[in-house]
Amino acid sequence: MYLDYELSIAVRDRIYVESESLHEMVPTRHGELRRKRMLFQTVPSRQTSGDISVEYNNLKRGANPQFTCLKFQSVLSQMESRLPKRTAAEKHILNMSHVVARQLQKVLFLDPIPHDMRDYVPRTSVELVPSASNLSAVLAKIVQDEPAIKEVILRYLRQLPDQEILDLDFVDTPLGDVMLTVLEKSGEQTYWIDARGLSDGTLRTLAVMAALLSEEEDSLVVIEEVDNGLHPSKARTILSLLMELSSQRNIHLLVTTHNPALLNAIQGREAAGVVVCYRHPEKGDSRFVSLVDLDEYLRIASHERIGDAMESGQIARAVRGQVPQTHRDALEWLKSL
Structure with missing residues (x-):
């Protein structure tokens, strides 16, 4: 079972749901789980409205039916009381919503x-x-x-x-x-x-x-500043602990750190799990980008450890796109090969 749940929250004079959807991955003719099928999704609404309309897939031809939810709490939390439960399709959507809710409750x-x-x-x-x-x-x-x-x-x-x-x-x-x-x-x-x-x-x-x-x-499991109170020399120890226990027990782990020592302890392919959080210079909201997806990553990794690159400002400049023209030209040349 593969489900894709997305929720976008708007923070203005009030906090409300901007958009929300749930899709399931269904097999193609060849049996691969690559096709997304909508279970429910919100319909764009006026910012001043206190309600939001939700359409759902009843697996029938024609326009999808809709129901109304309060805009100031998630659709997922209102599915039990708002979604009709007459047909097999509606009951399936409700069951999948319960699966997502239970998973979120485990966090x-x-x-x-x-x-x-x-x-x-x-x-x-x-x-x-x-x-x-x-x-x-x-x-x-x-x-x-x-x-x-x-x-x-x-x-x-x-x-x-x-x-x-x-x-x-x-x-x-x-x-x-x-x-x-x-x-x-x-x-x-x-x-x-x-x-x-x-x-x-x-x-x-x-x-x-x-x-x-x-x-x-x-x-x-989400852990804020996982290395607080630990000596920098123990960074590799805490990393090994996290990876060994989470792998053995199949626990998904998300940790935050500002500690260069912990980032310097990351080795080889472990860098694929590093995500950089930064504030968008124009819109002011927080964004996330995978470290290894940065155009400058290979150059940075060949010269510095991750923590050192963070301290020297190399990663911040790469995130902001402040890359020297010579590096841009070299990257474009590599991409053309």
């Missing part, structure tokens, strides 16, 4: 707040919240269900602090609360440190691991 916007992780939490709080304040309970559940996972967590944890980490455990209270604790070794001494004594970087890394180990397969 976790993770913004770990170390201060909130340094306390006891109920052991029953096992669904990771965006701030990761219930980290201890989530990790306790993961380790309880799959004891072998503890070694995976420890393997990455041992690469972060200066002290050697020997073990990971949990302290319970009579009231059913739990707190994470780790066994550290310093010289010849060993001692347990609970979440209150762990560094911000360690707690944030544990929160990332908890997300990648607890979210459902095929879900999306």
